[in-house]
Amino acid sequence: METPAQLPGPGVVLLTRPACHLCEDARLVVARVTDELGLEWRELSVSDAPALGARFAEELPVLFIDGVQRDFWSIDESRLRRLLSQG
Secondary structure, X not given: OOOXXXXXXXXXXXXXXXXXXXXXXXXXXXXXXXXXXOOOEEEEEOOOOHHHHHHXXXXXXXXXXXXXXXXXXXXXXXXXXXXXXXX
């Protein structure tokens, strides 16, 4: 079980790595949906969080909402909008 310090905190967090085309695509989707809904989000690079990089290396990018992994590789825009609209 991960401790809170090992997982992204509250809100919408996109875990990425440098020079990742899937991460670039995910960034655009997350930015578009959160902007439409008036929400904040943040990006966390595995360069700054090596433990998360090791844990999620094969799944990047990874989307977390309030510390829970919700999507990876390709972020589904409709699903993200639905998840964020429920809160």
